[in-house]
Amino acid sequence: MVNCGLLTDKNEPVHLKSVVVDLKVKGHVATVSSTLQYVNEEERPLEALFVFPMPAEAALCHFSAKIADKEVMAKVQEKEKAREEYDDAIASGDQAFLLEESDESEDVFRLSVGSLPPAQSAAVTFIYVTELSVQADHALRFCLPAVLNPRYTPPGTGGGIVSEITSSPAGVPYSLSLTAHVSSPNPITKVESKCPLEPLMFLNADHTNAKVSLSAGHMFDRDVELFLYYQNAHQPxxxxxxxxxxxxxxxxxxxxxxxxxxxxxxxSALMSSVTSCGEFVFIMDRSGSMGCPMHNGSGAQMRIASARDTLLLLLKSLPLGCYFNIYGFGSHYESFFPKSVEYTQETMDQAVKRVKEMEADMGGTEILQPLKHIYSQQCIPNQPRQVFMFTDGEVWNTKEVLSLVRNNAESHRCFSFGIGEGASTALITGMAQEGCGHAQFITGTDRMQPKVMQSLRYALQPAxxxxxxxxxxxxxxxxxxxxxxxxxxxxxxxxxxxxxxxxxxxxxxxxxxxxxxxxxxxxxxxxxxxxxxxxxxxxxxxxxxxxxxxxxxxxxxxxxxxxxxxxxxxxxxxxxxxxAGVSSSHTAFIAVHKGSGEAVKGPLLRRRVPTGGMPFMGALTPLSGLGAMRSCTPPAMRLAHQGRLQKGVMGPVSMLALGAAVGVVPQMGGASLMVQRGGHKRMRVNLEEDSVEDRVKAVKDPLLQLISLQKASGCWEMDGALAEVFGKTEEEVIKQTPVQVEKGVWATILALIWLHGFKMDAQVEWQFVAMKAVTWIRNQKVVSLSESVRVGNDLLGCQVKEEDLGL
The missing domain is CATH 2.60.40 (Immunoglobulin-like)
Structure with missing residues (x-):
């Protein structure tokens, strides 16, 4: 095990001292100011590098550094000129800071800190403005990313960032404070977060100005999300x-x-019509990182397990008459069928069987090749192509992927889903924008299914x-x-x-x-x-x-x-x-603090971290030091980032240790780590006990069990498994079958009553399943429908009205 980051002579990491975030929200726009305080406790000058994520839609508009008691403001320059000025400053013995956008992805920035003298402190401040995204419940979402997920780089491409599995028993070694001032033309009704907040303070009588702060002691082991609720949120x-x-x-x-x-x-008349055609192509990330938990809390489901449940729900919700296919990708890709097939009972059964066998066992994250293959296939006449992309966003060639989607935008709509904290906003939002679709992020304890079904509703709407x-x-x-x-x-x-x-x-x-x-x-x-x-x-x-x-x-x-x-x-x-003073791919922020003017003799001290034979490519970093390294698999395991985001630069380089709290690779029963390169397995954590537990939970979830039993036509068959969902025996249910009602009709009516009686809070997940069932029942021309609903209510202990069922 090797410590990483900025290290002392005793091989101990230097920690970031504090982070202060000030957030000002006006309506739909947020201005975010972050100040990071750190110190060089080395005995020699340092040049270091730090890489951090930022929302893809953000405009970075200010960067300054305060060294001792003197502040220097950065200016925006053409990138090559800025780099030359930075190099000249370092060679002259001056202190310099260079902040620039990554060549690979617009949501990744790198900060080079040059020639920081021994025992010297520095405070770095950067400000950006960003649009707040709208959620399904009409809330506006602000996210302060804690981590940047590893970006997988295939061997031989010459890009990316080197990562290490490293160890340090330390927790987060610095404080984080965040205060938000919110103002809106409409009254603010509430502010929520998955992180502990101080009580919301209204600053005026009409509740259009408010203030809220993050509770003290927050361990920045996850994204900080704020959800802002305004009255009349949908008002233009x-x-x-x-x-x-x-x-x-x-x-x-x-x-x-x-x-x-x-x-x-x-x-409303147009929106009530749902299309029954389309070619639905589901592309599922099966790279090693999909074996990570959805979040760091207890009882977290693995990403791949949540993806399996979601695919099952999608397959059951598709309309008869459409076409579909499922792709899995990692370092390579595979599809369930050579080309999209018609949605029938037979093809659905085949797909469901294979979905249940899906694992996070396909190596790295290479999206480009499966997309090229899909786009090369001829579109099916009168079946509009709808692509659903599921990934944790750990992709190194984001701009190339977006260019491919853009060039094929005429042939499809793209709906993208970022799974887990740290997913690339540039990739997820970019694919949806270029593909005329819609993007969703599934973070923390969010359930994937409701968000995916919302996107399916969009896909089934007329374009x-x-x-x-x-x-x-x-x-x-x-x-x-x-x-x-x-x-x-x-x-x-x-x-x-x-x-x-x-x-x-x-x-x-x-x-x-x-x-x-x-x-x-x-x-x-x-x-x-x-x-x-x-x-x-x-x-x-x-x-x-x-x-x-x-x-x-x-x-x-x-x-x-x-x-x-x-x-x-x-x-x-x-x-x-x-x-405008905002960032771009062709400019950089440069700040130079004129020091003693003495030229540097010999090289600056660079902290080089050995790769130690662990050829895992990617980057995992906190936001400008704003967070601990997030665990990805067992909570004790951490991935720490070293490296530059320059193409062609690989191997160990220096890095600013802005509080990299990194963990250990555990030697637990049932846990194993496999890290290999390229077309082989990249990272797979085989937690057999957790996997079995996850699957038992999935089987015991009565809603998923009910949905898994539905036929492609929309009906259910009466059997012991369905009766078990109702909490009855098969004999009890059959005995109550109304006269002249077929078993299949009886089973389907009971399933609808159960959904409306016990699962209304999850209606967004089963709405298409229910619509298919209603259509099927109508086609059966049931004689005693009202009587069947009455008996079904008595049997299940419900009071659902016939009209509520849509019958």
Missing amino acids: TAIVEAGEPTAQPGTLMRDPVVMLSLYPEFP VVDISEEWTVPVGMSATRLSPPINALFQGQRALIYAQLKGESQSSDSEGTVTVKYRLADQEVTNTLSYSLKPAENTGLSIHRLAARSLIRSLEREEQNEGAEKEALKARVVELSVQ
């Missing part, structure tokens, strides 16, 4: 933000910018096509759209649009409108939002920065297209990034 809103008076005239930062939050309301916008502003003004065109709309889901407002109004009319038009089920639908052009107060420049970030991302994606004017697009990205 518009915020106009004034420009910066000192900015150059005609630029984005000088002019006002508007942010529109749209919630399309589709006609929204021919989306267009019309902007109206007073004479003398114009509106220039900054966001990429909307390519997907779903019922109840928010769409954010940014636009730059140019010119001056020549009339007293101070209102603008935006009209969104689209076609849904061959009908034209129009939604119009009017908004005041008067700028809101106290918004700072957060909306400008998010708008600049949105435009920068659009230009970067355009740059990847063949035949694109790459140099012109790069120049435009650099110009916008420098003007």
